[in-house]
Amino acid sequence: MLTKNHKLNTKDAFPLTSPLFCTLAVNLSALNNRLPLWLCCLLLPFWGFGQQVYIRGEVTDEHGKPLANVAILQHSTGYVIRAGAAGGFGILSNRHVDTLTFSMDGFLSRRLPARANEYLKVELKRKPATAGSMSRLASFTQNLSRDFQQPWLTGNETYVSLVENGFVPSGAFPSTGIRLNVDRASYSNVRRFLKMNTPVPPDAVRIEEMINYFNFRYEEPPPGETFSVKSLLTNCPWNSQNQLMLVQLASRKIAPDSLPPSHLTFLIDVSGSMDMPNRLPLLKSGFRSLVQNLRDKDSVSIVVYGGTIGVWLPTAGGNEKEKIFRAIDSLEPGGSTPGESGVKLAYSVAQNHFIKNGNNRVILATDGDFNVGLRSEAELENLIATQTRAGVYLTCLGVGMGNYKDSRIQALAQKGHGNFAYIDSYAEAEKVLLHEFMQTLYTVADNASFTVHFDPAFVKHYRLIGFDNKVGAIHDPLATIEGGEIGSAYASLLLFELEPQVADLHQTIPARFHIQYHLPGDGKMLQRDFAKPINFIPWTALEKEYQLAGSVALFGMLLRNSRYTRNLDFEDVLRLARPALGNGNPSQLEFITLVQQARHIYGKRKKRK
Missing domain, CATH: 3.40.50.410 (von Willebrand factor, type A domain)
Structure with missing residues (x-):
């Protein structure tokens, strides 16, 4: 793709209404490192300047891996060209010696002289961890080393993409951060497998998305607030020695009459696989x-x-x-x-x-x-x-x-x-x-993340349920947590399993909460702190929606074959979920059906073993 420097990345060089020219514009940079010189001459009318020499080369990272789609600014013309899928590039120039600047998100930019008679090999180095990591974490516990997390993996051979969060000592690692988002794709994907009478791949199960599929107990924040936070403690239904902390976040609701005008671009895959x-x-x-x-x-x-x-x-x-x-x-x-x-x-x-x-x-x-x-x-x-x-x-x-x-x-x-x-x-x-x-x-907050600070005087160990990280992100020393986008009128429920330091956490402040985010279109970081005593409510006295959320979490752990639920089965999920059903709620009734189907599928697997 070629764009003028002063309009970098804002407009194609060819008319968008012509599929032929659109295809040429988006694919030319991926091909130009393989174009012979005579063909480049034929393409001159599309570029709009006279060809005299051809500058060729390739772009890699420090380890020699090709970097695709690197932006290459040609100083003599002001045009930006993209490196191809294999990192190669070929640029027409009216100078035998030109100057090129190579830039890419997550890497340090480089400005280099380029000579027509030399094949240019460009190596880009990653930026420091806070700016250049390719791996994104779903959750992050401050100061928790990769060595501490290694026992959560199965040696070096991990056959699933996600690694279940383990218990963390709050004395050594009191703070943990979470990327907030409105994603719920995992629940409907799990449903598809079960309806096909097929076991669910463990890496398809993201427990936080399954819980938040139901948008449990949405309560609008106070006027003028973007978020509200509510928390409570109860018995842990799968471990009688521990307690369960539920943290409810809710985003503000945009009034329909104040919604801004929208332009939506539908990008639809119409390939043969569809x-x-x-x-x-x-x-x-x-x-x-x-x-x-x-x-x-x-x-x-x-x-x-x-x-x-x-x-x-x-x-x-x-x-x-x-x-x-x-x-x-x-x-x-x-x-x-x-x-x-x-x-x-x-x-x-x-x-x-x-x-x-x-x-x-x-x-x-x-x-x-x-x-x-x-x-x-x-x-x-x-x-x-x-x-x-x-x-x-x-x-x-x-x-x-x-x-x-x-x-x-x-x-x-x-x-x-x-x-x-x-x-x-x-x-x-x-x-x-x-x-x-x-x-x-409709977005109400960008780059939203949530941090929980546990008090070691009250909490000995804690475990975040869901928000499991990819294996690659755990191994990547540059991995960082990145905030997500939150839509209007959304409720998110976070669950932590706690091993208490004291027998009774009632009316204590075992954890403090911190949320940070941007308003849409505003680069200013906003922050709010929440800290107040947390009430303990016995499991049987919980609101039905929270009871159902706990049963959904247990269901997800069983599907992932969690090491924390090895003595439980899908019948235990049904015992938790049935009393929690709302009056004829279709999605909740469907959940019961899915648990029964899972019991049937996985029960047959056990018998075969």
Whole structure:
């Protein structure tokens, strides 16, 4: 992609309405390191300047690994060119000696002279840990060493991507931080496996997403506050020696009449892998539900990638719903999955239709099977880091089975300052994009993280339930925790299993809470502290929603084969959950059905053993 330096990353060099030129723009930098000189001459009319020499080279990190999509500023012309998927680049210049600056998110920039008769090998070094880590932690305990966490792994051979959090001594490590988000994809994905009468892969189970699927006990914060925090203690239902601390966070609700105008860019995967009833048809139904919520002042663009990469619908207002419906209904699958090109084009379209002080968002819908262009999670994170524009959010919708790439879609959502949902049914599509429209698409806080400070005088050991980290992040010495995006009217429930230092924690302050975040479009970090005595409520006296949350947590631990629930089974989950059901709540009744199905599936496995 070529852009003028003073408009860096804000506009494509070719008309967006032409799929041919869009494809050329997003793919040229990935090919130019392999173009022969005669072909470069033929491409001169597209670049707009005379070719005299060709500067070639490659970009790697300190370990010699190629770096894709590095931004290369050519000082003689002011243009920015991107390195290809293998780190190679080829640049036309009217000078035999030119100056190039190489930059990439997470790496130190380098400015170097480049000579036409020399193959340039460029090595970029990572920035310090606070700025350049590629690994992102879901939770982080201050001063907790990697050596301390090693026993949580199974030697050096870990067959799942997540490592269950273990008990931590509060005297040595009193503080732990958590990345807040509104993701709930794991629950619907787990449901899909169980309904197919199939065991659930342990790495598909993210307990915090399963708990927060239900949006337990939302209570609006006081006027003028972005968040409220409520906490309580109860018996731990799976370990009678310990206690369970529940921390409820709730975000403010944006009044419907004060919602800003929105421009939504639908980025829809129409490749051949989407040609199944549970993929593209589901997404088309979901997008139709979303469009029903649009107002006259809102607008939509549609970008597709597959056999064709291009702008399917340039733009349409919320008062042109039939036009948008026709564009959605006309989508047909076919071809490969050039996700890299599609993402680049979608962000360009979003920037061209950017609404100042509005709600600007790309909604990516895919099974995640990117088979053309960048593929690894690291490459995808780099892509989003360089393509995410200030003020443009990303929502990812995952579908499919068999080749569904959960980790890739999740990586995109996290890097794109957005959220992530898995669509396994028409009801789920309607839930996410119609009934939870505000939580999914309207942000009240960015870069939100939550820190809990335990008092060793009251708490001997603690264990965060869920928010388990990837193995790679634990091994990465540069890994950092990064805040997430929180939508309107969202409730998040955090669970900690505590080993008390004293027999009675009633009316004590065993923990203090700290939350930090940015308001959308504002770079100022806001912080709030919460500390007050925590009431102890016996498990049987808890509100039913909290009892159900505990049973969902136990269900997730059993699916993950947690070492903390080895003496329990799915019948124990049912004993906890049945008394906690609301009056005819469909999602809660469905949860009981899923537990029964899991009991049936895993019971058969035990008998076979």
